[in-house]
Amino acid sequence: MTDLPRIPLAGVIGHPIAHSRSPQLHGHWLSRYGIKGHYIPMDVAADDLPAALAMLPKLGFVGVNVTIPHKTSVLKLAEVVTDRAALIGAANTLTFRKDGKIHADNTDGVGFMANLRQLAPHWQAAQGPAAVFGAGGAARAVIAALIESGTPEIRIANRTRQRAEGLQADFGGRLVVYDWLHAGDMLEGAALVINATSLGMSGKPDLRLPLDLLKAGTIATDLVYTPLITPFLTDAQSRGAHIVDGLGMLLHQAAPGFERWFGQRPQVDDNTRAAVLGI
Numbered sequence: 001m002t003d004l005p006r007i008p009l010a011g012v013i014g015h016p017i018a019h020s021r022s023p024q025l026h027g028h029w030l031s032r033y034g035i036k037g038h039y040i041p042m043d044v045a046a047d048d049l050p051a052a053l054a055m056l057p058k059l060g061f062v063g064v065n066v067t068i069p070h071k072t073s074v075l076k077l078a079e080v081v082t083d084r085a086a087l088i089g090a091a092n093t094l095t096f097r098k099d100g101k102i103h104a105d106n107t108d109g110v111g112f113m114a115n116l117r118q119l120a121p122h123w124q125a126a127q128g129p130a131a132v133f134g135a136g137g138a139a140r141a142v143i144a145a146l147i148e149s150g151t152p153e154i155r156i157a158n159r160t161r162q163r164a165e166g167l168q169a170d171f172g173g174r175l176v177v178y179d180w181l182h183a184g185d186m187l188e189g190a191a192l193v194i195n196a197t198s199l200g201m202s203g204k205p206d207l208r209l210p211l212d213l214l215k216a217g218t219i220a221t222d223l224v225y226t227p228l229i230t231p232f233l234t235d236a237q238s239r240g241a242h243i244v245d246g247l248g249m250l251l252h253q254a255a256p257g258f259e260r261w262f263g264q265r266p267q268v269d270d271n272t273r274a275a276v277l278g279i
């Protein structure tokens with residue numbers, strides 16, 4: 001009997017998982033590069049997570065993306081955790097290493113930064129403060145990336161102020177916490193404004209904050225990408241801001257995992273966007 005090479009499998013685990021666009025994205029890259037491999041969405045309940053992670057490598061999986069609600073709990077199940085995943089307190093990319101160890105990484109921050117650099121290439125961290133709405137898992141990743149990029153001041157406001165203060169305690173002095181009721185004040189002199197809440201997503205209320213202090217030319221970006229152009233981005237654009245939608249972050253955060261698992265650095269371009277948008 002001939003020993004056929006094993007076809008690499010990867011996927012995404014979450015609960016629920018039907019909404020995930022990752023299968024379309026990885027499926028597009030697999031066919032674009034002619035790679036024999038598969039990427040599968042898997043609905044895994046929290047109680048089943050340890051057993052699923054123990055079994056997947058035995059079934060031929062080389063790694064998985066991780067989404068809500070497992071991003072934090074997978075850290076305890078991984079033997080090797082990158083510094084950035086540890087700092088953020090969550091992982092979105094697991095690699096099943098040949099030595100049997102699970103390697104956990106968080107690529108949301110690099111995805112955010114790569115999207116910004118692609119769609120707002122004139123942005124430079126030293127230009128001025130960044131203002132961040134939200135203090136959840138995605139905000140943590142964005143803030144870690146902003147700090148690494150050298151952003152001089154990061155202003156943050158969150159509905160639950162305590163959570164923003166928790167970020168300040170973890171990330172240090174460059175963070176300034178604003179009250180949610182005065183979140184619009186953060187825009188004064190800001191070079192970059194980021195919605196990292198889930199507000200504005202289809203089915204959720206809009207992010208309703210006064211953008212009066214937003215100056216023309218400021219970069220405004222939203223992590224929400226359904227819809228692609230959120231009401232926040234529409235409002236910011238009407239005030240002369242340069243807007244960057246959140247889809248590119250999703251695409252760029254996926255690239256390191258694809259490269260690790262399938263051995264090819266994938267391109268993020270208009271074709272990739274179209275494939276994920278189904279157009």
Ligand code: NAP
Nearest residue numbers: 134135136137138139159160163196197198223246249250
């Ligand atoms: P999360 O940890 O659940 O945090 C949600 C954030 O939204 C918190 O700051 C929360 O404030 C705020 N929020 C929710 N409902 C609110 C309301 N009614 N009023 C005011 N604030 C509200 O979620 P996450 O993982 O950080 O994700 C946040 C968003 O980013 C989601 O829409 C997610 O899809 C998106 N995301 C996009 C990408 C991408 O690649 N583009 C990557 C990651 C995440 P409290 O703390 O007060 O609850």
